[in-house]
Amino acid sequence: MGTESSVAVGPGLREQAEAAAAAAARAAGVTFAELHTMSEMNQAAALIDRVWRPDSGAAMIAPNFLKVLSRCGGYVVGGFRDGRMAGVCVGLLSELGLHSHIAAVEEPLRGAGLGRAIKLDQRAWALRRGIDTVTWTYDPLISRNAYFNLAKLGAVAAEYLTDYYGAMNDEVNAGTPTDRILVRWDLAGTHVRRTLESGTAVPAVDGAVVALDAGPGGGPVLGLRDARRLLVGIPADAEALRVSDPGPAAQWRTALRDVLSTLMANGGRVIGFTRDGFYLVEHPEQKDHG
Incomplete structure (x- = not known):
């Protein structure tokens, strides 16, 4: 990897990103749409809770806060299959571009390409708005997420964050320190484009x-x-x-x-x-x- 060689976010790159996102959505059998109504926010919040399973009875993200994020230009998008919301991803604007905060995919569709389709939709959404960087965090102990983020998407591990969220009450994180890796996804960078085109970027480990x-x-x-x-x-x-x-x-x-x-x-x-x-x-x- 190393220092990225980036290109301007021009129409050609945006068109390529849109085409890649559309292909990934077709392969996963879903369509994506930005969410705007309170009914949609309620569905999205309920889906997030089904996946993350908070134990306090309080929602992981309140529907009215999702509404605010959407209204303020954030990424609040649902993935639909057969008219039913099967995935959701939420991001907010940041000083670097877009910070992707949380995603949820229904159990039957995990591993079926919906996660990748969400990220490619997010990439096209960001480039459409002239945003060339997306960040997010993941647990560095979770192998499948590390492989997906670094090898499949071409994101770069930028910082190790110790106990970043503090104690959490959801079933996924309860009882464990919330160490995270902050990743940076340079949407127009050479490494990201080559990784998405080839499907994976696995490093050579000679001499390691x-x-x-x-x-x-x-x-x-x-x-x-x-x-x-x-x-x-x-x-x-x-x-x-x-x-x-x-x-x-x-x-x-x-x-x-x-x-x-x-x-x-x-x-x-x-x-x-x-x-x-x-x-x-x-x-x-x-x-x-x-």
């Missing part, structure tokens, strides 16, 4: 040294950190591990925070995520190992 990996019992094992290129592993399914074995799950959170956040804070750049669950981090100030 393992800094964190799973041990024989499944828990985290620390390795070396004094090489220029480092592999930082995470569990194959951290969400299942939290349920089946909370102890090792908590150990992974601490170990990943120690290794990845320290590397990034000290100048290390995450340059990709491998198919088998490793962040590849490059630290220019270190020498190649061996």
Whole structure:
């Protein structure tokens, strides 16, 4: 990855983005529409709650706040299949462009291309408005999200945020620190365009040294950190591990925070995520190992 080589957001790029978004929507069997009415906001809030499952009885996002975001120019979009809202994504304008705050996809459609279709719709929406950067956060322990964001979309891990949201009361995040990776998606950048065209961007790991990996019992094992290129592993399914074995799950959170956040804070750049669950981090100030 490295420094992005960007192009101006001109009509050609916007047309390409619109075509890619339309193709992804067709493949997923959905149509997208901006939401405006209170009825739509109520449906969107209910869908978000079904997916994230807050335990306090309070909505993850109040319908009236969704209405405000929509009215103020934010991205409040529903994905519809057979006339029913099956997905929703919410973003707000920020100093960098658009910050995508939360998304929800109904259980039967997860893994069926709707998530990718939402992001490509979001990209086309942003470019249509002259916005060339989208940011969002994700849990760095969730392998499928890391792979989707970094390898499939071509987003760049910009910052490690420790316990970013504090304690949360939804079923997905309850009982665990809310560490997040902030990603930056340079919509007109060369890397993003090439990744979307090819379908994936998996980095070569030649010469990389393992800094964190799973041990024989499944828990985290620390390795070396004094090489220029480092592999930082995470569990194959951290969400299942939290349920089946909370102890090792908590150990992974601490170990990943120690290794990845320290590397990034000290100048290390995450340059990709491998198919088998490793962040590849490059630290220019270190020498190649061996």
